[in-house]
Amino acid sequence: MKFTKIPLATINRLSVYLRVLEDLLEDNTDVISSERLARHCGVNPAQIRKDLAYFGEFGVRGVGYRVVDLISQIKEILGLNRTWNLAMVGVGNLGSALIRHGNFIKHGYVFAAAFDIDPEKVGKKLPNGLIINHVDELEEVVKERNIHIGVIATPASAAQSVANQLILAGINGILNFAPVQIQVPDCCHVENIDFTIKLDSIAYHLSTNF
Amino acid sequence: MKFTKIPLATINRLSVYLRVLEDLLEDNTDVISSERLARHCGVNPAQIRKDLAYFGEFGVRGVGYRVVDLISQIKEILGLNRTWNLAMVGVGNLGSALIRHGNFIKHGYVFAAAFDIDPEKVGKKLPNGLIINHVDELEEVVKERNIHIGVIATPASAAQSVANQLILAGINGILNFAPVQIQVPDCCHVENIDFTIKLDSIAYHLSTNF
Structure with missing residues (x-):
């Protein structure tokens, strides 16, 4: 359709x-x-x-x-009468909380890969059974596991380079939690989640109404 | 203004x-x-x-x-030429990852209180020094610490009741991470962050363009 x-x-x-x-x-x-x-x-x-x-x-x-x-x-x-495979890039506090969050799987979104650059994390097993891969393995793992969507939860400084790697690996959909505007070609669809932008909207309403 | x-x-x-x-x-x-x-x-x-x-x-x-x-x-x-005090309600994986996230304080949003109902968590100290209070103490703590905005990171089933308590305590701005529509009076401004709604938008673009 x-x-x-x-x-x-x-x-x-x-x-x-x-x-x-x-x-x-x-x-x-x-x-x-x-x-x-x-x-x-x-x-x-x-x-x-x-x-x-x-x-x-x-x-x-x-x-x-x-x-x-x-x-x-x-x-x-x-397009939700199917499941979508996600790759998490950046397994810090936020990334690992998101991987554990039950709401993704409930809606057909499955974390099928996780990447980090921290040698302390790479090779470790997450509670859902995933082993964390090094970001250098991104292209290979994305293809092997048929990843459709990349989720970025790295620091802002790393987000653009991670986005570039995801796109080179053939990913056309990115959910970006890093607080920075990432630039992508037209073939790629990015959605940003910046918590503080929502707070700014609340702050504006509190400032103007009270 | x-x-x-x-x-x-x-x-x-x-x-x-x-x-x-x-x-x-x-x-x-x-x-x-x-x-x-x-x-x-x-x-x-x-x-x-x-x-x-x-x-x-x-x-x-x-x-x-x-x-x-x-x-x-x-x-x-x-209304950002000042700081805003936040209360986190629900200190699970997501709630504690958010409290640790450096991006809030960078933009003038300070977690000044945290609440849970789990007896294992109440009384524990978070990495930022906050002691977790029981939700029963919400009204008192919100007033004492001059909390402006409530952040809900509870399971969906608890979110409405938490929102009611926040509003009774005088809070007029809520950032809701629970995957449920909460009902509030007109005086209160709610912003919802549901990660999977953003993923649906990506899934739609991937389904229609490829």
């Missing part, structure tokens, strides 16, 4: 809808109106209808969405 | 501009054109000019922005 010109904000909201729908399914909800789904997701119902309209017709007018169907349709849209 | 109706996306981009400008200052750059600043930030120059126009006149036509001045102006806009 190919879709073009879908706003990134829509894609991000689809993920939120998916998670809310999965929670509803666990609570044995079969059908949900766009109004109720919207309330759970913190958006307005028109937004949900508009976001889904990019991809076709969903739901039954006057009834709502069948939860199990909408889950499967959103998964197909996002 | 009061500003209204500024899009959240603008606020987030101001944070990115600020970080890039701070790196430029470290590299001894005095003045930068909006074109060059835009390239470093991964946006177009018109976007930067539009974002800054919400807050007044910046830069000198044909010359550019004085880096040190623009840093100080963006900090004033965002």
Whole structure:
């Protein structure tokens, strides 16, 4: 399936809808109106209808969405009806906490390789059974284990060089936790997670409202 | 200073501009054109000019922005010409990795309290010197230590109840790492960081482009 010109904000909201729908399914909800789904997701119902309209017709007018169907349709849209193999680069405090975090595997993201440059870490076994490889082995391991997405949790100073190595190894998707803007060719999609940028937004709201 | 109706996306981009400008200052750059600043930030120059126009006149036509001045102006806009005290709730792998992460203090965010419910953790000293308090002491400690922002790194099942406690203690800003939508009154500003939502966006791009 190919879709073009879908706003990134829509894609991000689809993920939120998916998670809310999965929670509803666990609570044995079969059908949900766009109004109720919207309330759970913190958006307005028109937004949900508009976001889904990019991809076709969903739901039954006057009834709502069948939860199990909408889950499967959103998964197909996002490419989540499969697992994705991740490589962690940088197994410090944050990197190892992320590898242990149960939320990745729950959503089909599997840490299948981990890299560091610290000789104290290379060769050590992580709680999930992975042995930490040296970054020099990156290209070989990425190909052997069919890694799809690189996760960077190195210090800022190392992030660009790690990104370059991931791209040379054929990786086209990077999740970057290092607090620096990395430059990549157009074929590669980068998402940044900088915790302090979210805090700046909170600080702004606290400063202006109180 | 009061500003209204500024899009959240603008606020987030101001944070990115600020970080890039701070790196430029470290590299001894005095003045930068909006074109060059835009390239470093991964946006177009018109976007930067539009974002800054919400807050007044910046830069000198044909010359550019004085880096040190623009840093100080963006900090004033965002409310970052001060420090903000954070409380971490949930000192698991992720929570303790975040407390140790140098990037918070670099940007003026100080972990001044940490809470858990695990009797094995309560009373223990963290590497930054903080003693972990029981969540039952939250209201008292939040007031004593003048905490401004709560950071939730508990399991999803505990996040809403922790958010309620933070709000009762007078907290109006929450950074939520638990993979669940928390409901808060309008006076409170929540930012969510769900790593897998960013991965979904990467998965979508990989699925549609390749």
